[in-house]
Amino acid sequence: MAAERSAVLLDWGGVMTTNLFDSFAAFCSAEGLDAGALADLFRGDRDARTLLVDFECGRIDEAEFEPRLAVALGVAEHKGLIDGLFAGSKLNRLMVAGVRRLHDDGVRTGLVSNSWGTRRYPHELIAELFDGVVISGDEGFRKPDPRMYELGAERINVAPGDCIFVDDLEFNLDPARELGMAVVHHTAAADTLAQLDRLLGRDG
Numbered sequence: 001m002a003a004e005r006s007a008v009l010l011d012w013g014g015v016m017t018t019n020l021f022d023s024f025a026a027f028c029s030a031e032g033l034d035a036g037a038l039a040d041l042f043r044g045d046r047d048a049r050t051l052l053v054d055f056e057c058g059r060i061d062e063a064e065f066e067p068r069l070a071v072a073l074g075v076a077e078h079k080g081l082i083d084g085l086f087a088g089s090k091l092n093r094l095m096v097a098g099v100r101r102l103h104d105d106g107v108r109t110g111l112v113s114n115s116w117g118t119r120r121y122p123h124e125l126i127a128e129l130f131d132g133v134v135i136s137g138d139e140g141f142r143k144p145d146p147r148m149y150e151l152g153a154e155r156i157n158v159a160p161g162d163c164i165f166v167d168d169l170e171f172n173l174d175p176a177r178e179l180g181m182a183v184v185h186h187t188a189a190a191d192t193l194a195q196l197d198r199l200l201g202r203d204g
Helices: 020-030 037-044 046-056 062-073 081-086 093-104 123-129 146-155 170-178 189-199
Strands: 007-010 108-113 132-135 163-167 182-185
Touching: 007 093, 007 146, 020 037, 020 081, 037 046, 037 062, 046 062, 062 081, 093 108, 093 123, 093 189, 108 123, 108 146, 132 146, 146 163, 146 170, 163 170, 163 189, 170 182, 182 189
Parallel strands: 007 108, 007 163, 108 132, 163 182
Antiparallel strands: none
16 A cells, blocks of 8 residues: 655646636637647647747746737737636636645645746735745746656655645656656546545545
């Protein structure tokens, strides 16, 4: 039987919020594009992918990112583009309540998030839920760089092997697993919270 873990590191977008790709798809559809246009752009266009990486790492700001992304995506207006893309993403209330419960019960919790800028995070809520925060735009590197996960564990004062890492993107789980973390692929809040309780030894 696997050893119980004592701490949890969580992604933000798509874990503590509703599905980001659904929000992106809704925006693209409203603009008359294929619903998967943004995802396809980042998968298939090297320059667009580099643009995203540079933005998530804080090497460029919104003022540069939005007009360049608008051109690549084929939308006429770049002002408010990020807000439009994220408009359909809301707090996942069940996840917020679940993480608050863990934190209030003394489980060490940390945020490890790739960012599209840093100003849109609900910083007061994050301070309530997490003992440590790692946001790519502040650090200059992004998941799946192992430094994100190592720093996440360090900021909540636990060893990587004591952590559970939660992300909605499977490829972001691999570095955490290689560092000895238990991992949870988030698809639904109830399932994720049940898995966390089991891995933390709280389900008995």
